[in-house]
Amino acid sequence: MTLWTLFFKNSNILSEENSTQKKDILLIKDIKYKNKLVEVYLSTNKNINLSDLEKLCDSVGWLRRPIKKVKTAIQNSFLIVSLIQKIDGKACLIGFARATSDYAFNATIWDVVVHPDFQGQGLGKILVHEIIKELRSYEINTITLFADPEVVVFYNNLGFVSDPNGIKGMFWYPK
Numbered sequence: 490m491t492l493w494t495l496f497f498k499n500s501n502i503l504s505e506e507n508s509t510q511k512k513d514i515l516l517i518k519d520i521k522y523k524n525k526l527v528e529v530y531l532s533t534n535k536n537i538n539l540s541d542l543e544k545l546c547d548s549v550g551w552l553r554r555p556i557k558k559v560k561t562a563i564q565n566s567f568l569i570v571s572l573i574q575k576i577d578g579k580a581c582l583i584g585f586a587r588a589t590s591d592y593a594f595n596a597t598i599w600d601v602v603v604h605p606d607f608q609g610q611g612l613g614k615i616l617v618h619e620i621i622k623e624l625r626s627y628e629i630n631t632i633t634l635f636a637d638p639e640v641v642v643f644y645n646n647l648g649f650v651s652d653p654n655g656i657k658g659m660f661w662y663p664k
């Protein structure tokens with residue numbers, strides 16, 4: 490499968506406040522789900538249910554990865570952002586993204602996923618914006634990711650640029 494390397498430099502989309510919030514934050518009160526309006530919470534807690542994450546990745550057809558390695562990857566990630574739908578007292582993981590980093594200059598975003606039942610309602614954009622906001626709060630300037638061809642435009646619209654011909658990296662520097 491072809492992957493595109495995309496780079497993001499700086500952001501004027503979001504404020505750069507330092508957010509160390511670890512509690513779930515009510516993000517949206519009334520997102521549509523099966524003719525109901527449900528609440529969606531945002532969490533940066535790394536202690537997520539790995540089986541729920543596996544189900545979420547299954548829902549978009551990703552190949553399964555060894556759960557132990559996924560656990561290690563999460564524990565060693567710089568940042569995790571997850572979206573949790575709460576309805577009738579039950580919580581369900583509906584979105585996820587993570588970033589690795591050298592904590593100073595560079596970071597890479599991985600595993601951006603929104604459950605198909607919730608796609609097209611702005612949640613993917615929120616996940617990426619949230620990651621960028623957090624990384625920028627650490628003054629990390631270079632943010633990269635690997636994009637499948639069908640989501641290159643999605644990332645382009647969020648400020649990422651592709652490396653030309655898949656060979657050379659392109660960078661955008663803060664002015």
Ligand SMILES: CC(C)(COP(=O)(O)OP(=O)(O)OC[C@H]1O[C@@H](n2cnc3c(N)ncnc32)[C@H](O)[C@@H]1OP(=O)(O)O)[C@@H](O)C(=O)NCCC(=O)NCCS
Nearest residue numbers: 549601602603608609610611612613614636637639642643
């Ligand atoms: C890619 C993905 C995360 C987008 O999530 P989403 O919640 O549907 O996206 P949003 O609703 O936030 O869309 C934000 C914008 O991007 C656009 N968009 C969404 N998916 C797109 C795509 N595949 N290509 C181009 N534009 C796309 C939307 O139309 C919307 O545009 P707007 O701001 O002008 O209204 C989701 O489709 C997904 O999980 N896909 C499967 C997993 C995957 O491929 N992840 C990326 C790994 S590289």
